[in-house]
Amino acid sequence: MTATVAIIGRPNVGKSTLFNRLVGKRLALVDDTPGVTRDRRSGDARLGDLRFRIVDTAGLEEAEASSLEGRMRAQTEEAIREADACLFLIDARAGLMPLDEHFANLLRRNSTPVILCANKAEGKAGDVGLYDAFTLGFGDPIALSAEHGEGLSELYDMLRPIVDEAEELEASQEFTEARTDVDVEDEEIDEPVGTRERPLRMAIVGRPNAGKSTLINQMLGEERLLTGPEAGITRDSISVEWEWQDHHVKVFDTAGIRKKARVQEKLEKLSVADALRAVKFAEVVVVTLDATISFEKQDLQIIDLCAREGRAIVIAVNKWDLIEDREDAWGHIKDSQERYLNQLRGVEIVTMSGINGQGLDKLMQAVFRAYEMWNKRIGTSSLNRWLEGVLIHHPPPAVSGRRVRLRFMTQPKTRPPHFVVFSSKPDNLPESYTRYLVNGIRERFDIKGTPVRLSYRKGENPYHKKRN
Known part of the structure; x- marks a missing residue:
């Protein structure tokens, strides 16, 4: 199995910023307001050649178990129990707080390995908090700046053995559970939706x-x-x-x-x-x-x-x-x-x-x-046979005494179904007639509960260049 690493700390120490840095995307909401994150969010992290699963958690707070903050804390404690390692973040600029020491005791009561990180350590403003972190007893803290990407090489060195151990365990499990009934010739390359490789x-x-x-x-x-x-x-x-x-x-x-x-x-x-x-x-x-x-x-x-x-x-x-x-x-x-x-x-x-x-x-x-x-697709011949019947019973309205011709119809796209009608004067067709065609397509081809898109294109006049 892939190694799972949980980011732990009190509110507003930069956990979501570090999460976004490691996954390479702005997935987690980041704001100066404390307590933005409430649920556990997981993502696929990359740090050099390391690949692991990172979990962002709510800021740990002391509160009643029945309160909102207490339920948030329960979610974080569950993430600690499921993780292979915890990144314990403190704010190097704010220094060590009583809440940091309280939750350091919580981490000690679990067997999960802890990597101590002093975040926001860029510049000299974080030196005092970095030195204070030694008193927590989790070894040498990593001077980190999630916002600017500093200290990630030291984090790499600490995570390397944890990720390697998880990969070795995964390799041994794959060896013991290897399939022997696989027919290579019949194996499908394109997985249908709903599979492990291609979930809906x-x-x-x-x-x-x-x-x-x-x-x-x-x-x-x-x-x-x-x-x-x-x-x-x-x-x-x-x-x-x-x-x-x-x-x-x-x-x-x-x-x-x-x-x-x-x-x-x-x-x-x-x-x-x-x-x-x-x-x-x-x-x-x-x-x-x-x-x-x-x-x-x-x-x-x-x-x-x-x-x-x-x-x-x-x-x-x-x-x-x-x-x-x-x-x-x-x-x-x-x-x-x-x-x-x-x-x-x-x-x-x-x-x-x-x-x-x-x-x-x-x-x-x-x-x-x-x-x-x-994903429904309708054949072009079926569409045009239906269109011929529509034009007989309900042709488009005339514009300035001249008929608007609908020459051809096709479906170039699905997801959702998208139909294109080639017309002599597409700009002159009223919206009501477009709705009539869309409703007719739904009824005739039994397309229910999904958006249907219909657009027009102007067909070229084959005799335009032969004039004069």
């Missing part, structure tokens, strides 16, 4: 407190993500690997998306931007609604956003266990679907409960059906 990318989005993190914890069967009654707990978009009925899925938990006018704080703006990036990266988006207040205006805006991004969409009506009159509630949901989701006709809506797992299998079946629909 699925993002869970919705308004704050819709039960997104609770749903993912139910999928995983463990308290992997921070949850609670407070709205807006999730800040980073966290990705986790999950296997459902032999299908591998990469699930993205995202921050709740509120109305744009209400998003004022810088940190919430960063969280929402991170959620939108997760939508763009995903293949299927599960829009989570609260069954007690479903199809609010913000829910519809989130669905419209996902449709404009061209993602396959499934709507999960969560907290269904709280509904008493389910027949009436389902009637309201279907009525709202007919009224508000004309651009996504046939989108699947699944009622479920993230807290007890009700409807989870139905949700995943709908997700894989949506993915297949998202």
Whole structure:
């Protein structure tokens, strides 16, 4: 197995900055506000020729176990137990704090090896804190600057034996568990979606407190993500690997998306931007609604956003266990679907409960059906036979007494299905006729619950150069 290294420390010592430095991307949110990180975030780190798994954690704080800070601390303690080594960060400029000493004692009670790093040690301002770090008893501290990349060579020397030991263990396991029934000639090079090498990318989005993190914890069967009654707990978009009925899925938990006018704080703006990036990266988006207040205006805006991004969409009506009159509630949901989701006709809506797992299998079946629909391709001959029938029964409106000709139709792209119509005057076609064609394509070729894109191109006149 690949070595797992957890970054540990009190709030605002630069853990997320070091995480971003090691993975080579700005994955974790970074801000001057203490306590930005709340959930564990993992990534593939590179340091020279070393490859290992790095885990960013919430800042350790003393708090009641039932409080939000206490639940954050529990997540961090779990990361310590699962890691092969811990990078214990202190702030060299601020010096050694009582909270640092308190959590040094916590690390001593675990058998996980500890590498002490004095971050923000650039310049002479960090010398005092660097010398103070010797008193913690974890050996010589590494003078580090995550922001400027200083001290990474010393970190490399400390991590080298830990990573090598993990790689040797992995090699021995692969040798003892080697497969002997592999047919080399029949092995597929291109893995279908849902395999370990090619997991389906699925993002869970919705308004704050819709039960997104609770749903993912139910999928995983463990308290992997921070949850609670407070709205807006999730800040980073966290990705986790999950296997459902032999299908591998990469699930993205995202921050709740509120109305744009209400998003004022810088940190919430960063969280929402991170959620939108997760939508763009995903293949299927599960829009989570609260069954007690479903199809609010913000829910519809989130669905419209996902449709404009061209993602396959499934709507999960969560907290269904709280509904008493389910027949009436389902009637309201279907009525709202007919009224508000004309651009996504046939989108699947699944009622479920993230807290007890009700409807989870139905949700995943709908997700894989949506993915297949998202990749649907229609033959050119079938499209043009359909187009001929449309032009007979409902030709495009004339412009200045002259007909607009639709000559040819094809589908150049999928993900989502994208159709192109060659026309004599594409700029003169009204939007209403485009909607008519899109709805006709959906109905004729049974394309449900995924965006359909239709564009026009002007065909060249073959007699243009023969004039005169």
